[in-house]
Amino acid sequence: xxxxxxxxxxxxxxxxxxxxxxxxxxxxxxxxxxxxxxxxxxxxxxxxxxxxxxxxxxxxxxxxxxxxxxxxxxxxxxxxxxxxxxxxxxxxxxxxxxxxxxxxxxxxxxxxxxxxxxxxxxxxxxxxxxxxxxxxxxxxxxxxxxxxxxxxxxxxxxxxxxxxxxxxxxxxxxxxxxxxxxxxxxxxxxxxxxxxxxxxxxxxxxxxxxxxxxxxxxxxxxxxxxxxxxxxxxxxxxxxxxxxxxxxxxxxxxxxxxxxxxxxxxxxxxxxxxxxxxxxxxxxxxxxxxxxxxxxxxxxxxxxxxxxxxxxxxxxxxxxxxxxxxxxxxxxxxxxxxxxxxxxxxxxxxxxxxxxxxxxxxxxxxxxxxxxxxxxxxxxxxxxxxxxxxxxxxxxxxxxxxxxxxxxxxxxxxxxxxxxxxxxxxxxxxxxxxxxxxxxxxxxxxxxxxxxxxxxxxxxxxxxxxxxxxxxxxxxxxxxxxxxx
Amino acid sequence: xxxxxxxxxxxxxxxxxxxxxxxxxxxxxxxxxxxxxxxxxxxxxxxxxxxxxxxxxxxxxxxxxxxxxxxxxxxxxxxxxxxxx
Numbered sequence: 001x002x003x004x005x006x007x008x009x010x011x012x013x014x015x016x017x018x019x020x021x022x023x024x025x026x027x028x029x030x031x032x033x034x035x036x037x038x039x040x041x042x043x044x045x046x047x048x049x050x051x052x053x054x055x056x057x058x059x060x061x062x063x064x065x066x067x068x069x070x071x072x073x074x075x076x077x078x079x080x081x082x083x084x085x086x087x088x089x090x091x092x093x094x095x096x097x098x099x100x101x102x103x104x105x106x107x108x109x110x111x112x113x114x115x116x117x118x119x120x121x122x123x124x125x126x127x128x129x130x131x132x133x134x135x136x137x138x139x140x141x142x143x144x145x146x147x148x149x150x151x152x153x154x155x156x157x158x159x160x161x162x163x164x165x166x167x168x169x170x171x172x173x174x175x176x177x178x179x180x181x182x183x184x185x186x187x188x189x190x191x192x193x194x195x196x197x198x199x200x201x202x203x204x205x206x207x208x209x210x211x212x213x214x215x216x217x218x219x220x221x222x223x224x225x226x227x228x229x230x231x232x233x234x235x236x237x238x239x240x241x242x243x244x245x246x247x248x249x250x251x252x253x254x255x256x257x258x259x260x261x262x263x264x265x266x267x268x269x270x271x272x273x274x275x276x277x278x279x280x281x282x283x284x285x286x287x288x289x290x291x292x293x294x295x296x297x298x299x300x301x302x303x304x305x306x307x308x309x310x311x312x313x314x315x316x317x318x319x320x321x322x323x324x325x326x327x328x329x330x331x332x333x334x335x336x337x338x339x340x341x342x343x344x345x346x347x348x349x350x351x352x353x354x355x356x357x358x359x360x361x362x363x364x365x366x367x368x369x370x371x372x373x374x375x376x377x378x379x380x381x382x383x384x385x386x387x388x389x390x391x392x393x394x395x396x397x398x399x400x401x402x403x404x405x406x407x408x409x410x411x412x413x414x415x416x417x418x419x420x421x422x423x424x425x426x427x428x429x430x431x432x433x434x435x436x437x438x439x440x441x442x443x444x445x446x447x448x449x450x451x452x453x454x455x456x457x458x459x460x461x462x463x464x465x466x467x468x469x470x471x472x473x474x475x476x477x478x479x480x481x482x483x484x485x
Numbered sequence: 486x487x488x489x490x491x492x493x494x495x496x497x498x499x500x501x502x503x504x505x506x507x508x509x510x511x512x513x514x515x516x517x518x519x520x521x522x523x524x525x526x527x528x529x530x531x532x533x534x535x536x537x538x539x540x541x542x543x544x545x546x547x548x549x550x551x552x553x554x555x556x557x558x559x560x561x562x563x564x565x566x567x568x569x570x
Contacts, residue, residue, distance in 0.1 A: 421545050421546060432552060
């Protein structure tokens with residue numbers, strides 16, 4: 001089930017009503033059943049996969065906590081890692097590795113046959129696998145006690161607002177909240193509805209409209225022009241942000257109405273002044289997961305500089321791989337790693353240069369320049385992320401650097417389906433989205449009080465309702481980009 | 486999704502509608518009796534929709550109208566929020 005569907009419009013209010021009517025003892029079974037139903041709409045048998053991952057991590061947590069021997073604790077942790085990651089690797093990466101091996105073998109003159117399997121990628125597998133791993137690792141480290149109640153733990157793994165595309169929640173944040181008896185509160189309802197409305201606006205009005213233009217470039221790389229690739233990359237940057245953060249906003253809003261606070265996953269990422277800052281603002285739950293469970297265990301920055309760069313490289317390589325079983329995602333991850341390493345290596349030189357050139361690094365113009373450069377670097381990397389294949393990727397990059405023609409502007413826009421109406425709709429939709437993002441996070445709501453409370457919800461809800469009905473009349477509901485991960 | 490250009494380019498109706506709606510939002514921002522202007526704006530927009538449809542506006546044109554009106558409203562809210570801050 002996807003959020004922007006008629007089924008969800010019926011499902012969610014019903015679950016909400018029952019949640020607040022039922023006594024505390026029945027809340028977690030309700031949410032667990034609802035979460036299972038939410039997931040099984042896609043493919044019922046895949047619920048057994050989540051059940052398996054849940055059961056393995058649940059049992060491991062208890063065994064690890066009860067075991068005194070350090071060696072045995074480590075053994076059970078390894079068993080859990082191998083099992084959970086093994087499932088993830090099988091469903092997500094087996095065919096990728098098989099195809100790559102065959103290609104490599106054939107490249108050296110061999111004649112290997114294709115041995116890939118007909119596998120369905122379970123929706124959300126990357127997300128819930130990482131969520132269960134964070135639980136087991138935290139129990140192993142002694143940061144949290146093992147959860148003895150299977151029902152609560154299963155709900156932690158499968159909680160429907162964040163099950164299929166995050167945020168990747170930490171057990172110390174979500175588990176205690178799931179056990180509380182939440183009552184309907186006006187502030188939670190207001191904030192939650194507002195967040196959902198903003199999320200739907202980002203997805204339906206911004207992301208889905210822009211997707212048409214982006215697809216026209218990336219789905220036909222041969223016909224693209226340099227300008228088309230550049231424009232497509234910038235629009236894709238907006239599309240993926242609105243798609244993913246829109247989903248997160250809806251997830252956060254859904255949970256908040258129930259009184260459950262999910263973690264923030266985005267913090268105006270395109271205002272970042274460096275790639276490092278970008279990753280502190282983009283998909284925060286994933287980047288902090290990699291920081292806590294991969295980067296720091298590798299040594300983080302408490303080691304030699306060379307080792308630190310290696311650690312950064314590994315983290316981003318794995319991050320790219322996490323996003324998808326394709327060399328384009330791997331290259332995207334590596335590119336971000338290279339960005340960070342290059343930034344670290346050249347930091348002193350750049351500061352020295354600014355000093356020599358008497359550039360004021362505390363000025364607004366300098367900050368704007370940094371934001372622009374960061375945005376352009378990120379957009380360039382998005383070409384790797386969005387390209388349908390490595391073949392298409394090389395074509396797009398070649399077009400980006402060679403196929404420029406000043407007279408091709410109107411042709412490019414026309415081939416992308418960009419009419420005056422479409423351009424204006426896109427511009428105003430992005431403008432509204434950026435205003436909503438800055439206005440509608442909780443600290444700002446608290447500051448601006450009356451004006452925002454009184455008007456924003458009504459205005460945004462109205463706009464979403466109108467926009468949704470308009471758009472649904474011309475196209476069906478589309479899935480979120482991050483469901484494929 | 487996006488139809489012909491005819492409505493925006495050939496008819497001043499949408500431009501007039503946008504100007505009036507933005508003026509109502511401005512009045513809402515400036516004067517105290519906000520609910521009068523909110524109601525007037527909502528009724529005006531509803532009437533505008535009917536008129537646009539009568540003049541064969543496409544759904545994309547209506548969406549554009551809604552977005553421009555919303556952008557104006559949010560712009561004033563944004564300014565008001567900064568003023569409070």
